[in-house]
Amino acid sequence: MTTFTDYKGQQPAWCPGCGNYAILNVLKTVLVDLDVEPHQFTIVSGIGQGAKLPHYLKCNTFNGLHGRTLPVATGLRLANNNMLVIAVAGDGDCYGEGGNHLIHAIRRNVNVKLFVHNNQVYGLTKGQASPTTAPGTITMTQPFGSLSAQLNPLALAISLDCSFVARAFAGAAGLPFLKEIMKEAINHEGFTLIDILQNCVSFNKVNTFHWYKDRVYQLEKNYDPTDRVEAFRRSLEWGEKIPTGIFYRNEKASLEKNIPIIQDKPLVNQKFSLAETLEEISDFY
Amino acid sequence: MTTFTDYKGQQPAWCPGCGNYAILNVLKTVLVDLDVEPHQFTIVSGIGQGAKLPHYLKCNTFNGLHGRTLPVATGLRLANNNMLVIAVAGDGDCYGEGGNHLIHAIRRNVNVKLFVHNNQVYGLTKGQASPTTAPGTITMTQPFGSLSAQLNPLALAISLDCSFVARAFAGAAGLPFLKEIMKEAINHEGFTLIDILQNCVSFNKVNTFHWYKDRVYQLEKNYDPTDRVEAFRRSLEWGEKIPTGIFYRNEKASLEKNIPIIQDKPLVNQKFSLAETLEEISDFY
Amino acid sequence: MEYTIRIGGQAGQGLVVIGSCLAKYFSRSGFHVFSHQDYMSRIRGGHNYYQLRIADRPVRSSRDQIDILVAFDWETIEQHRQDLTEKGIIIYDAVACRQEISAHEFLNVPVTAIIDQMQVHKVMANSVIMGAVLGLMGLDLEPFNEIIGDFIHTETEDIINTNIAAAKTGLDYVANKFVGRFSFKKPGHGKKKQMLINGNQAIGLGALVSGCKFFAAYPMTPATGIMNYLAAKAKKHRLVVEQAEDEIAAINMALGASFAGVRAMTATSGGGFALMTEGLSLAGITETPVVIAEVQRPGPATGLPTRTEQSDLSFLLYGGHGEFPRLVFTPGTPEQAFYLTNKAFHLAEKFQIPVLIQSDQYLADSEWTFSDFATEKLFSEDFRLRGEQLKKTETYQRYAYSKSGISPLAIPGESNHLVVVDSDEHDEDGHIIEDAATRKNMVRKRFLQKLPLIREEIASPAFYGEKQPKNLLVCYGSCFGVVKEAMENLSKGHSIAMLHFSEVFPFPLPDKFDFVKLLAEATRIICIENNASSQFARLLRAETGLNCQIKINKYDGRPFTLDTLTGEIHDHLY
């Protein structure tokens, strides 16, 4: 049995009051409950405030490039499909710079757990609009206000038939729920997206902790997450009320399950035989 | 009044029987009907078979990089919002390499007409799986068959609230309909996506001309393209029957309309005053 | 007369407000200022500092020792105390630092108490501190009162007045302490104001006055300041500033806009530039003018996002596949950055090529003072084929062959001539070709014929010091200021001079000024670079065959400082 303190990492460099602290702590409690030891999983992240998370936790870590979290996680899973792989990204990281990888990781249904720290802003670079920023928001680089429609990550994922699509809020009331969803995601076989609403005290003065708190609610107990069209309909709710929970799930085989040669053991544990490969030379005679 | 021959370009290098010929011809008839002179529009394309189209037409052309069609088209529109800009891309070009740009061009709602020549394969590079290739398809580079879910461009666009989303088939029966849709798209203010089913006689032996012909049908006359959830539901139809037509439209202001400084005249026609800019130096004293 | 002030504390405590406001105070008052910033990649906490050097003569670098240390926290005192000159003073608030120190160099300014007493918001602490600093230097609050509003982003009278009052309190508090310690002659108000500008602002301003109408970029430290500057001017000067989804989109948008007929630019740092290299190559084959500012930070990969290095030179020289002409400028001061940005737009359009301006975090964030920018020197020629002239052109081919290799650059849509550009190899009309003959002609047109003409536009390196030096210092880019001051320090008693390269590629020819001879005849060439592998020395050898016997490198993410560098050079002198 692991304990909370087993996962104690570096001292976070986040601002006091940042929603990232809550996500970090919830993740630790999930790991304790699932009894995953630090060496049994890897967190892959990019660059951004949320992406610093693995340093503040004890785990195997690949803290790569801004936006490139998912390809790294995919390569890692294909080379070792026994490793639990969690991808941590920001909204700019994953929906902006890395948007193409999100689309295709979902299509692959690679068994990666993606947690997006969605603070609706570029935090680390000091407050530019992100794909999820409310239209009209004026920033240092959006002199006429953000002119693009707000990206709806849930609708996007559902349109791609993502096998697990959820939203949670990293706030006091929402934390037990976030924990529950994280557990579900980790236990789900296939690609899972959790869009986590996270307040940024320094740069997002619109979508504050209370802004979220006053709006979020949980999908009904009897909500059926297997109905794709209904899931899409619900994913469009955003405004006075913002639903949280598991919007859509779809039990289909993961990418790894479809690759015959890694069913007995992961690639990383497969012995290489020089002799066998040398036989290929005969083809050329 | 322009005539069909006014648009005669280079000799196409496409295979005999390729669906691209039909698309090229339909586009010419549309231009004739709309009486757009060759110098009054620009086709931006990337790299692929479909992307060679502008050379086979008479028009201003920016034949750029594989996958980068939409950013070029966006920059062009922002610099000259009087120019009709058509973007021509392949399914690999636009949904694969260029996926991120598609997402964000839709969010911007830049007034670009995107025509995707979707032959569900990488043609120019000789038959690898594209994002729209049927799962399981075995190719030279997909030894275990294509393992990714088939990308549904319509559902994706609808999830992003794209202002105009359509599908057409580049086959005899479908051609008048394709023409109609192209016209609608060009007359629509905002970003428009037409996913055009196009047969590739050389590399797509599954989705052949007849495969499409036997499946496509037109959305009902009374179909309401303003209902986003319904549009999503219909966009999921793919199999024995494949709907074509305008799935979704949404009359919202284009990106260009939201930029105050280009409302009187396009950027390219605005005079530059050195004197005025030099006044900015005083800020530094 | 010169003094160095360092303000240290945590991110978010207002160091930049104090530092930049003081810098402005002194430049307004006619002093020369040089400031540089040292900050972490975080928004709150940690340890940052802002350093200002003030003098009655031009200053171009930072000193190692400090005369006044403003400490927001105990860590600042611990980290920087040893850098104090023996006359130096540490201004601190015993409450904020959680201890009182009796040592002679400590001056406890009870900021917290003053704020409570005045019953004002605690941000006013910044003004109290500024007042204290000025008081300690025996100065008054003029022109503090004029400028404070700009730095706290307000025009509200009473907020400004409260700040002035707070500053006054701080000033009065120290007024009769350490009197005359910093005997400081404040120039009469006749004294001409100096302009104060940093590297990023200079590039932004340079773009603005060059008629840049379109700017697309993806935020990346330390380049974002350029975008911030231009975005702030967008409304007034009618620019379109677009934040792209990624750097690939940024450069392709710029190319689309340039194709349409407007002057376009993008800016980024190393990682973003990596993503732009394919687009750079596209600019090359399509002959589309574009200006790219690359503001370096230490790599590889994410590296040290908020710090400085000169480690991307080779990447800018050779980045992008295939062969095409490009220009690479490496300004050494905000003034050079301003003029070279203008020259970049000028030559990008004249030769229809990509032009790269390389800066770094040190130059980007450093403020320099200048009496003024001579604007008559600015280029403002329009090379586009447009309007009537275009309409009356009989036949038009985007890539028509010519002796110079330059083909007419028409505006699409303005006439019935078609503008066709292609990333594939193409013919004069811009259509795809595959034959050997056309390929050869196009490589010649686009590359080999233009190259010598482009090269003629390149200025010789700047030369300072003894005419026939035994010791010749070589540097490029942001090392200019510190190397020049070090050279001046060492010129007494040594045969020394320096060459600074701000237009590095194509490499300058020795025809106008034979710097190659100078190098060949020097007993010792000392190359000073803010990187680990002496990339400029490598370029120099590739171009001239000459080897730099001594290489001084710094690759810890920090800029060279005057005193250390002077010492280091001294150890190597012949």
Added chain:
Amino acid sequence: MEYTIRIGGQAGQGLVVIGSCLAKYFSRSGFHVFSHQDYMSRIRGGHNYYQLRIADRPVRSSRDQIDILVAFDWETIEQHRQDLTEKGIIIYDAVACRQEISAHEFLNVPVTAIIDQMQVHKVMANSVIMGAVLGLMGLDLEPFNEIIGDFIHTETEDIINTNIAAAKTGLDYVANKFVGRFSFKKPGHGKKKQMLINGNQAIGLGALVSGCKFFAAYPMTPATGIMNYLAAKAKKHRLVVEQAEDEIAAINMALGASFAGVRAMTATSGGGFALMTEGLSLAGITETPVVIAEVQRPGPATGLPTRTEQSDLSFLLYGGHGEFPRLVFTPGTPEQAFYLTNKAFHLAEKFQIPVLIQSDQYLADSEWTFSDFATEKLFSEDFRLRGEQLKKTETYQRYAYSKSGISPLAIPGESNHLVVVDSDEHDEDGHIIEDAATRKNMVRKRFLQKLPLIREEIASPAFYGEKQPKNLLVCYGSCFGVVKEAMENLSKGHSIAMLHFSEVFPFPLPDKFDFVKLLAEATRIICIENNASSQFARLLRAETGLNCQIKINKYDGRPFTLDTLTGEIHDHLY
């Protein structure tokens, strides 16, 4: 004895089937073969050709003149007729070419008629033609019958037999024509078979025998052949071959797989490499082993997608931001490509760095014959810290300092040691840092300390010819074969030798073999490159200060051919 056969026609007419099947016929029969392909970026139509050179001694390049031209259409005759030797023959089908020519060198083989007569599918035409070619050379159908199946991708007996019959008909048809024109001694069946392999296959095979387990790439001509080869072997040898959504994903996937503990690779061409440069830099700072094959085509941008050039050398040497060690190999033959790919995996893992293998379309598609590959020379060491050895390691730090700069490379998950890698500057544990001291130490560890050790692994350039040559030819990569043959042609009557560089970066040291002295003492250095700007000559000067007096360049998208190059060199000889 040597003959050159050129098969010309449209894309999709089966030129490659005929060409490669004939190549195999001759290599199987013990002849030496060199083939190269010239094709357009289209799937049907246009004009392509496939050229084979057959001899009883090793051949390494293509001739300008041809002995047998197989023409599928009239355009082929028009384009290539003038390249015929005076004894040369043109095999054509008057029906297909829509005209009959009486001229002596024309041999009308009524393929269409034969096919109709035999009432077989028209693809059999290929076999008829192959039969005719063999007949003309006075050869029989052995071993045609053994191999034809592989080339038409069938094992079905009667399809094979019909093809053999078709070939027989073609052979009989020409049997008594031009008898003895190509007096051809067919080696007895004792004669050892030769292996026939092209550059892409050699890199694929090299990866396979080096234990490459993960390959991710995005299709791009002319690199796709590497992916095709490995994908075909995926099932049998248990590789994961993943087609990425773009090149950025491809290299990042490879890094993820390598981090997990398997040997990983990607391949692309110039434009794709441009998109990988940020990931390359990531490999650099994270010290993650990875092998990247870059198969060049003429740029810039899309350029000429199916043709050849050596224009990305500088880009591979300096691509990627920041400073980190890398290796760049430029094989000159499929055999070198095979061994250097193996060496690439070996050194990538030994030093935990990215290793780049640069090829080009010419090398990728050219088939060479070799008696065999000596496999005992292959490296097969495993440098990973895994299993028991890892478990019993007391403390583990991914970036532990060491004299060599190399830190233990552990497999994550195999023990309770944590493996932490970071694209930010980091400490020995792999966690983000910002302090100057750690930064300095890490740059030393990962870059400065490893560099000299990596350099020791670099082989000297290959040297052929006169020991103290007046004329010294210099080349690298795919120019090897043609330069070597040209040098041999010119060696009679001239003081000439050549240096070929296949391991170009870090640049070889002159310690083992003093090629620098050799260059310095040569009267004339002649650098031969398949590009416009002599990128290798530039590297040579940057490394040695030496200047190549003569530069021979080719940048029309085609490879050098033996006769033309020989002449060109001859004009420059001292």
